[in-house]
Amino acid sequence: MAQVFDRSSNALARASLVLTGLIVIALGVALDSLQRSPWVTRQGQRPDQPIPFSHKHHVEGLGLQCQYCHTSVEKSSYAGIPPTKTCINCHAQIWTNAELLAPARQSWATGASIQWIKVHDLPDYVYFNHEIHVNKGIGCASCHGRVDEMPLMYQQNTLQMEWCLNCHRNPAVNLRPTSEIYNMAWAGASSDKPVWCGQTGKSGPTAQAVNCTTKDPNNSNPEIAMLQVAPGSGRGQPQPNSGTSMQPIPTSGSGQTVSDGSPNALLVPVNYQKFTSQIELGKYLTTQYHIRGANELSSCETCHR
Numbered sequence: 001m002a003q004v005f006d007r008s009s010n011a012l013a014r015a016s017l018v019l020t021g022l023i024v025i026a027l028g029v030a031l032d033s034l035q036r037s038p039w040v041t042r043q044g045q046r047p048d049q050p051i052p053f054s055h056k057h058h059v060e061g062l063g064l065q066c067q068y069c070h071t072s073v074e075k076s077s078y079a080g081i082p083p084t085k086t087c088i089n090c091h092a093q094i095w096t097n098a099e100l101l102a103p104a105r106q107s108w109a110t111g112a113s114i115q116w117i118k119v120h121d122l123p124d125y126v127y128f129n130h131e132i133h134v135n136k137g138i139g140c141a142s143c144h145g146r147v148d149e150m151p152l153m154y155q156q157n158t159l160q161m162e163w164c165l166n167c168h169r170n171p172a173v174n175l176r177p178t179s180e181i182y183n184m185a186w187a188g189a190s191s192d193k194p195v196w197c198g199q200t201g202k203s204g205p206t207a208q209a210v211n212c213t214t215k216d217p218n219n220s221n222p223e224i225a226m227l228q229v230a231p232g233s234g235r236g237q238p239q240p241n242s243g244t245s246m247q248p249i250p251t252s253g254s255g256q257t258v259s260d261g262s263p264n265a266l267l268v269p270v271n272y273q274k275f276t277s278q279i280e281l282g283k284y285l286t287t288q289y290h291i292r293g294a295n296e297l298s299s300c301e302t303c304h305r
């Protein structure tokens with residue numbers, strides 16, 4: 001029987017198979033990069049907000065702390081968007097007639113909240129919680145970028161699973177003292193910028209058991225170096241100069257009772273240890289903050305419940 005296909009058509013068939021394969025791969029790559037593209041992840045987009053609110057003006061310019069407006073970030077899963085009242089506190093006096101602020105005045109008059117458009121929005125099947133991240137030494141800037149330099153808010157990172165896992169597999173490189181979580185410029189411990197940490201003697205698994213400072217405790221007044229950490233301070237109470245935790249921290253009320261109700265031990269000796277690299281500091285904080293292992297933090301149930 002005569003061959004229906006000669007050698008050359010055989011080669012053609014092979015070539016077209018290879019070609020098809022290549023096209024499939026190319027499509028796969030294209031879809032994958034589409035899935036990661038800023039268009040899908042919404043990275044960098046600045047939605048048209050009802051009011052063009054500037055974090056740069058209010059944070060960098062006026063020096064407002066994040067928790068002045070995002071009041072629940074340390075104690076709940078949500079950071080919270082401030083109510084109109086927060087704006088009116090100041091804008092009843094400043095920029096009172098500005099066209100830009102008309103939606104705020106209207107909201108205040110009618111009681112209907114300002115319709116801010118969400119910038120970050122995880123799918124509902126992902127569990128996320130601010131409280132745990134913030135209280136275990138992950139700063140706002142590690143996830144949101146330099147918010148203090150943003151005239152209009154945008155999403156800095158992809159917020160995709162891979163991004164979360166990248167940190168969960170090795171959180172140590174991103175861990176900082178909890179006193180630095182609002183510090184937008186934090187760059188980790190280094191020989192130029194060492195960090196000193198010591199145990200406060202306070203029991204419990206929380207960050208209160210350790211106190212860190214960016215000022216050499218041995219160079220300051222030795223008496224002050226011995227104190228530190230009024231119980232109940234730190235978490236929850238904004239500290240104006242977070243880097244210098246060396247000043248005795250005024251407690252509320254009489255100065256003797258503190259918010260956690262425990263009897264007062266204002267002077268807590270601290271044996272400071274000096275850290276000149278982020279790797280060392282990260283290791284230390286991993287132990288002190290009781291950070292779970294990579295396996296547990298990357299297991300599906302952690303984020304999909």
Ligand code: HEC
Nearest residue numbers: 053058059064065066069116117118119120140144147153
């Ligand atoms: C004066 C009040 C105020 C202060 C201070 C403030 N914010 Fe905001 N923040 C807002 C308002 C209002 C919005 C909603 C409008 C917008 O997205 O720009 C917002 C939105 C955000 C969002 C995006 C929310 C979303 O829709 O996904 C992030 C992230 C954020 N702020 C982080 C910070 C951080 C970090 C700081 C401190 C460096 C800070 N904010 C300080 C008022 C404030």
Ligand code: HEC
Nearest residue numbers: 051052053054057061082086087089090094095100101104
């Ligand atoms: C602590 C006081 C304070 C609070 C709280 C505050 N503002 Fe302002 N805001 C100011 C001041 C002061 C300026 C003028 C800043 C400048 O000109 O540099 C300003 C300016 C503005 C402007 C004009 C454009 C700009 O950014 O310069 C807008 C819009 C604005 N604020 C919106 C808001 C909104 C919305 C809120 C509530 C989420 C808010 N502000 C909360 C003090 C405040």
Ligand code: HEC
Nearest residue numbers: 066070073078079080081120121122133134138139140143
């Ligand atoms: C580990 C990463 C991470 C850290 C650290 C972090 N955020 Fe967020 N933030 C997110 C993610 C993810 C979302 C979106 C949550 C969602 O859609 O459910 C978000 C949403 C927000 C929102 C809007 C929605 C809400 O929860 O109310 C604000 C405001 C915000 N973050 C502020 C802050 C501030 C202020 C800090 C620092 C004190 C901070 N975030 C620290 C990841 C982080």
Ligand code: HEC
Nearest residue numbers: 127128132136138142159164167171174290291292302303
């Ligand atoms: C920069 C580092 C970092 C990033 C990014 C990050 N996480 Fe985490 N996450 C941590 C650390 C540290 C902990 C605390 C671990 C511990 O306590 O053992 C944690 C804990 C958690 C927990 C455990 C909460 C609990 O109550 O058990 C969940 C859930 C979680 N993260 C979800 C996410 C999701 C979802 C994302 C991405 C949108 C994300 N994280 C991004 C560092 C990070």
Ligand code: HEC
Nearest residue numbers: 122123126159160161164165168297298299300302303304
């Ligand atoms: C640290 C948190 C975290 C862990 C751990 C995690 N995921 Fe996810 N996962 C996410 C986030 C965030 C998204 C949303 C991604 C997006 O919006 O693009 C997601 C999305 C998904 C999706 C939807 C499809 C996709 O890829 O976008 C699937 C399926 C999924 N995860 C399965 C898993 C499985 C299986 C595991 C365990 C091996 C796991 N996840 C562990 C955070 C996590």
